[in-house]
Amino acid sequence: MRTPPNRIHLVLxxxxxAVPVSAPRPPLRARLDELLPAQRAVDNAAIDHAVRKAAAAxxxxxxxxxxxxxxxxxxxxxxxAEAYALLRLVEALPAARREQxxxxxxxxxxxxxxxxxxxxxxxxxxxxxxxxxxxxxxxxFKLGLVCPFLAEDACSIHPQRxxxxxxxxxxxxxxxxxxxxxxxAEVIPMPLHAATAALAISETAYGRAQHSVPLTLALEYxxxxxxxxxxxxxxxxLFRQWLGAL
Ligand code: SF4
Numbered sequence: 001m002r003t004p005p006n007r008i009h010l011v012l013x014x015x016x017x018a019v020p021v022s023a024p025r026p027p028l029r030a031r032l033d034e035l036l037p038a039q040r041a042v043d044n045a046a047i048d049h050a051v052r053k054a055a056a057a058x059x060x061x062x063x064x065x066x067x068x069x070x071x072x073x074x075x076x077x078x079x080x081a082e083a084y085a086l087l088r089l090v091e092a093l094p095a096a097r098r099e100q101x102x103x104x105x106x107x108x109x110x111x112x113x114x115x116x117x118x119x120x121x122x123x124x125x126x127x128x129x130x131x132x133x134x135x136x137x138x139x140x141f142k143l144g145l146v147c148p149f150l151a152e153d154a155c156s157i158h159p160q161r162x163x164x165x166x167x168x169x170x171x172x173x174x175x176x177x178x179x180x181x182x183x184x185a186e187v188i189p190m191p192l193h194a195a196t197a198a199l200a201i202s203e204t205a206y207g208r209a210q211h212s213v214p215l216t217l218a219l220e221y222x223x224x225x226x227x228x229x230x231x232x233x234x235x236x237x238l239f240r241q242w243l244g245a246l
Pocket of ligand 1: 070071076147148149150151154155156157158161162165
């Protein structure tokens with residue numbers, strides 16, 4: 001029997017331009033988090049395109065290693081599959097590092113519980129309107145919870161960082177990112193919505209409404225939904241659905 005090639009080659013159409021992508025092929029049967037390497041390759045190509053387009057319009061990305069303003073207090077939303085990928089990543093760390101990262105997560109969870117926010121964010125109401133969502137985000141922001149993966153002002157999981165971390169790029173003064181509720185940072189527009197499309201395929205796969213959770217609650221969420229997140233599916237139809245939903 002012929003072995004399927006281990007890479008997928010596809011072409012995205014963005015703003016009328018052809019954007020080629022080479023992505024690792026997911027296993028035939030896969031958990032949703034096992035689609036992430038292919039999804040990240042597609043997302044990266046779309047982001048590169050957006051950055052090139054912005055540069056052509058005179059807008060350079062001002063994000064750089066050493067600037068971690070957006071990792072320091074903002075509620076970074078992750079999809080259920082990303083939450084499970086992060087749990088698996090932490091569980092695979094060497095013992096000392098794992099203990100350190102888990103302690104940081106525990107600290108953030110306790111502070112969210114103390115503020116009465118953890119359950120609201122873990123089990124978000126389906127009818128949460130924009131105003132209440134903003135109120136929750138602001139209450140979260142005021143806690144100043146630094147991402148547990150931030151190390152010496154750099155992302156310690158850079159290749160595996162969530163969609164939202166990849167896509168959030170600004171062309172304005174990085175100092176403005178310290179308080180996005182008070183300042184207006186100029187964000188590079190992204191042509192694809194990788195996380196929203198990932199939530200859509202989660203709904204198809206698990207047969208119930210899905211929502212993102214702040215990264216600081218990712219381990220909590222993934223541990224309590226492990227059985228669901230361990231389920232395997234035929235990967236190709238879900239990956240195609242994700243591409244279609246972008
Ligand atoms: S995962 Fe990395 S990029 Fe995203 S908030 Fe955490 S440290 Fe920052």
